[in-house]
Amino acid sequence: MVIVMKCIICGKNEAYKSGLCRSCLADKIHLKTENMELTVCPKCGAVRLGKSWHYDNADSFIVRGAESHIIMDKNDRISRVKSYTIGENQVSLDLIIDDKNLGEVEKEVSIPLKIGKESCPVCNKVTGSYYESVIQLRTYTTEYGKILEEARDSIVKFMKGLNKNDPNSFISRIDTLKEGLDIYLGKKEDAVKIDKLMELDYFCNIKITKSLAGRKDSKDLFRYTHLIRILDLVPGSIIYGGAYLMVKSIRSNTIEAINTANGNIVTISSKEFFRGSYRVILKEPDRETFIVLSSHDGESQLMDSRTFQIITFKKEFTEKEIDLYRYGDKFYPL
Numbered sequence: 001m002v003i004v005m006k007c008i009i010c011g012k013n014e015a016y017k018s019g020l021c022r023s024c025l026a027d028k029i030h031l032k033t034e035n036m037e038l039t040v041c042p043k044c045g046a047v048r049l050g051k052s053w054h055y056d057n058a059d060s061f062i063v064r065g066a067e068s069h070i071i072m073d074k075n076d077r078i079s080r081v082k083s084y085t086i087g088e089n090q091v092s093l094d095l096i097i098d099d100k101n102l103g104e105v106e107k108e109v110s111i112p113l114k115i116g117k118e119s120c121p122v123c124n125k126v127t128g129s130y131y132e133s134v135i136q137l138r139t140y141t142t143e144y145g146k147i148l149e150e151a152r153d154s155i156v157k158f159m160k161g162l163n164k165n166d167p168n169s170f171i172s173r174i175d176t177l178k179e180g181l182d183i184y185l186g187k188k189e190d191a192v193k194i195d196k197l198m199e200l201d202y203f204c205n206i207k208i209t210k211s212l213a214g215r216k217d218s219k220d221l222f223r224y225t226h227l228i229r230i231l232d233l234v235p236g237s238i239i240y241g242g243a244y245l246m247v248k249s250i251r252s253n254t255i256e257a258i259n260t261a262n263g264n265i266v267t268i269s270s271k272e273f274f275r276g277s278y279r280v281i282l283k284e285p286d287r288e289t290f291i292v293l294s295s296h297d298g299e300s301q302l303m304d305s306r307t308f309q310i311i312t313f314k315k316e317f318t319e320k321e322i323d324l325y326r327y328g329d330k331f332y333p334l
Ligand SMILES: [Zn+2]
Pocket: 007, 008, 009, 010, 011, 012, 013, 020, 021, 022, 023, 024, 025
């Protein structure tokens, strides 16, 4: 036989603890609530409680804020929040209260809520075209090129990643000019990160300048311009630096080139290149496709697929067709 103990107060429900049912037990906990106010940014959903804006985990800040709007007896404290609902005009909490005499007691409470709407500082910056730094993407030859658009795309992708962790990391605008692209950034530190990204991916040179943008709180405000010049040459391009050199390959920090005077391979670091006085002689390579007619004993008979002219080349090829790059009257395989 199972004896069901009834609650000693209401006499209806099953007793749960100290002879009381859950409902009568909860009634033993006395608490009051204060009205709570919070502000939501209609543009991004960020939440302001008191003075600070919260861009992530707004729910947990609201719940914590709601807890601080509960006034309890000195014998009670909130042990944990079992569940919560954030409504339009109240926050409902299902709490576990730790009471000195009764132990853990479950208690539901609703905190009256008033939600105000206000654009957050980050959204104000974005809509106000705020910026701290400008990335000026340019080519080495000063001609607008596709390489700039590739670089822009990787910067945009990179900034989207940063923005997930910091709403102040944003691109406020991108201007397309005839000489290149200007990318305006909300946060100056991001420009330094972009410099590193570009140095990893491109053979480029970076120059940073700062200019006074105004004063705020008796401090000078500076804006930073990062001029990034990307080498826009390709294999087969010709540069001059003491000798005529044909570019063989370009990596992020070195150019490998053939000295057209003696066929030697030279390596130029980006520091050397941008410090030195190299001139671009030919940007678009002069490339011809040849059909390999025969190839043995260290030489090949090649036929120009366009002019059908046959030449002898001092090298063996295993391919049926080969691209050669011309400089002057000489051809080079790369
Ligand atoms: Zn009861």
